[in-house]
Amino acid sequence: MNSPISDLILVNLDAPCHAKLPMHRRIFEIVRRAILDRSIQAGTKMPSTRSLSVEFGCARNTILQAFEQLRAEGFIEAHTGSGSYVADTRPSHGNTATRRKVHTPRELSARGKRLTQFPSRQHFEIEGLVPEVDGFFQFPHKLWQKLQTRHWRAPDQSFLDYSRTGGHTGLREALADHLRLARSVRIDPEQILITAGTQQSLDLCSRLLCDAGDPIWMENPGFWGAHRIFSANEFKIRPIAVDDEGINPSEADLATRPRMIYVTPSHQYPTDVVMSLARRRLLVDFASRHGAWILEDDYDAEFRYNGKPLASLQGLDDQNRVLYLGTFSKVLYPGIRIGYIAVPEDLLEGFRIGLSDVQRPGQIAVQAALADFIREGHFASHIRNLRNRYGQSRAILQYTLQKFLDPAARLSQADTGLHMVIHLPDDCDDVEIAVAAGRKKLAVKPLSGYYFAPPASRGLVVGYGYTPLEALAPAAKILANLVNGSIGKSGKILADPVPRESWAACD
Known part of the structure; x- marks a missing residue:
C-alpha cells in the first residue's frame, strides 16, 4: 500500500517545474517543498528507500541520493533501527504553545518611500525631441x-x-x-x-x-x-x-x-x-x-x-x-x-x-x-564630430522655432549643451503643452516641473541630441504650433510645483 508521502511524490513527479531535473533532484524538491509548507508534518515517518524504488521503478541509489540531500539540509532525521522521519524545521525560539505570529512591516523605509514615490528619470531626463530614433548615431x-x-x-x-x-x-x-x-x-x-x-x-x-x-x-x-x-x-x-x-x-x-x-x-x-x-x-x-x-x-x-x-x-x-x-x-x-x-x-x-x-x-x-x-x-576627434553634428542640430532647431514661434515665446540663447528652453508667458500651461506634444510623438519637458519651490516661470525644455537632422525642422514646426495655440489662452497660473501625477502623459 502506498504511503501519503509516496502518493505526494507521484502526483508531482511530472510537474513542468521539475521537467529538466534528474529523478533524485525531483524527489528532493517535492519533499522539501511539502515540509516547508507543512503539507508533511514534523515527525511523519518517511517510506523506506527500497519501497519507493519499487513504486517509482527506479534504482534504489536514486532514492538514497534524494534522502541523503534531505538529511544534509536538515529536512529529515535518521533514527537508528526505525527509519527516517520528517524533522521539526520550525524556529526554536519562544514557547511554541504561546507563540503568536508577529506581522513585521513589508514596506520601504520613510527614506525609501521619499526616494521612490515618483520615478524622476522617466519624467525629467532630457532625451530628445524625437526620442529613440537616432540615439548613438556617431x-x-x-x-x-x-x-x-x-x-x-x-x-x-x-x-x-x-x-x-x-x-x-x-x-x-x-x-x-x-x-x-x-x-x-x-x-x-x-x-x-x-x-x-x-x-x-x-x-x-x-x-x-x-x-x-x-x-x-x-x-x-x-x-x-x-x-x-x-x-x-x-x-x-x-x-x-x-x-x-x-x-x-x-x-x-x-x-x-x-x-x-x-x-x-x-x-x-x-x-x-x-x-x-x-x-x-x-x-x-x-x-x-x-x-x-x-x-x-x-x-x-x-x-x-x-x-x-x-x-x-x-x-x-x-x-x-x-x-x-x-x-x-x-x-x-x-x-x-x-x-x-x-x-x-x-x-x-x-x-x-x-x-x-x-x-x-x-x-x-x-x-x-x-x-x-x-x-x-x-576622444578629441569624437568630440569634434559630435560638436559639429549637435551644432547643426541646434542651429536648425533655433532657426525653425524662431521663424514660427509667437513673439511672446522667448527662446534661450546659450550656444552650448544638448537642450534649449522655450520660455512661455505666465498664463501658459507648460504641462498641458508637453502632454499635447507627447500625443504628437515629441518628447519635451515642462520647465515648471524642475522647480523645487513655486515655479517662477513657465517653459518647455527641448532636447535634440537623439534627433536626426531631417526630423528637426518638422518637429519644431509642430511644437511651435502647439505653443502658439496656447499663448493668450486664459488659464490659472500655478502657484505650486506641478503635481507629479500630471507628468505621466508627457512621456
Whole structure:
C-alpha cells in the first residue's frame, strides 16, 4: 500500500517545474517543498528507500541520493533501527504553545518611500525631441571594441580586482591632461577619482562632506538627480533662484551658511543659461569666506558651438573649495557608467578611502580602454564630430522655432549643451503643452516641473541630441504650433510645483 508521502511524490513527479531535473533532484524538491509548507508534518515517518524504488521503478541509489540531500539540509532525521522521519524545521525560539505570529512591516523605509514615490528619470531626463530614433548615431563601436579587445588579450591582473587607488592610473593621467587643456581645471592625476557616473559622485560627496540636517544650496530650477541624492541624505535644501547670469542668491540667501553648494555653471540645468564671470567670482568668494564646498557639475560643457568651451569654475578657485564633477555619459554613451571627481588635495585621502570602502569601484578594463581612447586622440576627434553634428542640430532647431514661434515665446540663447528652453508667458500651461506634444510623438519637458519651490516661470525644455537632422525642422514646426495655440489662452497660473501625477502623459 502506498504511503501519503509516496502518493505526494507521484502526483508531482511530472510537474513542468521539475521537467529538466534528474529523478533524485525531483524527489528532493517535492519533499522539501511539502515540509516547508507543512503539507508533511514534523515527525511523519518517511517510506523506506527500497519501497519507493519499487513504486517509482527506479534504482534504489536514486532514492538514497534524494534522502541523503534531505538529511544534509536538515529536512529529515535518521533514527537508528526505525527509519527516517520528517524533522521539526520550525524556529526554536519562544514557547511554541504561546507563540503568536508577529506581522513585521513589508514596506520601504520613510527614506525609501521619499526616494521612490515618483520615478524622476522617466519624467525629467532630457532625451530628445524625437526620442529613440537616432540615439548613438556617431559612437565608434568598432574602434571601441578594438581597444577593449586589446586589453583583454593580455589582461593585467588588476582588471579583475576592485580599484583601491581611485581608478586606472592611465585614465586619471589622460583625464588630467584633457581637463587642464580643455577646461582649465587645475589638477594632478592623483586628485582624480573615477566613479560610476555623476549620481555616484554626488552621493560620495554628500556622504563625505555633509551630515543629515546640513543646509545646502541648489539652483532652482535644477537637476532632479542631485535633488534626489541630497534628499536621500536628509539635507536641508535651500532653493536658490536662477536668472540670465546663473545662480542668483538673494540677501536672505547670503545671510545663510550652507555646508555645500551645487551648481551647473557652464550650462545650467535645465534653463540653458551660462553663469557669468561676476557670479562665478561671487560664488567662489562666498564659499571661501564661509567654508562651504562647491560641487561643480560640468555635465555637457564639451558641447559649445561658438568659440572654445568656457573655463571651469574650479579654475577660478584659489582656496580649494570646488570639487569638479564630470561624466562620459553625454560624450560616449550613458551605459558606460564612468564619471570622475577632481578633489582638493586635503580631501583626497578621505575620498579615496570612502570610494574604495563604500562604493567598491571596478570596471578597470573599460577604464584602460577609455584611457587609450583619450591618449590616442580618438576622444578629441569624437568630440569634434559630435560638436559639429549637435551644432547643426541646434542651429536648425533655433532657426525653425524662431521663424514660427509667437513673439511672446522667448527662446534661450546659450550656444552650448544638448537642450534649449522655450520660455512661455505666465498664463501658459507648460504641462498641458508637453502632454499635447507627447500625443504628437515629441518628447519635451515642462520647465515648471524642475522647480523645487513655486515655479517662477513657465517653459518647455527641448532636447535634440537623439534627433536626426531631417526630423528637426518638422518637429519644431509642430511644437511651435502647439505653443502658439496656447499663448493668450486664459488659464490659472500655478502657484505650486506641478503635481507629479500630471507628468505621466508627457512621456
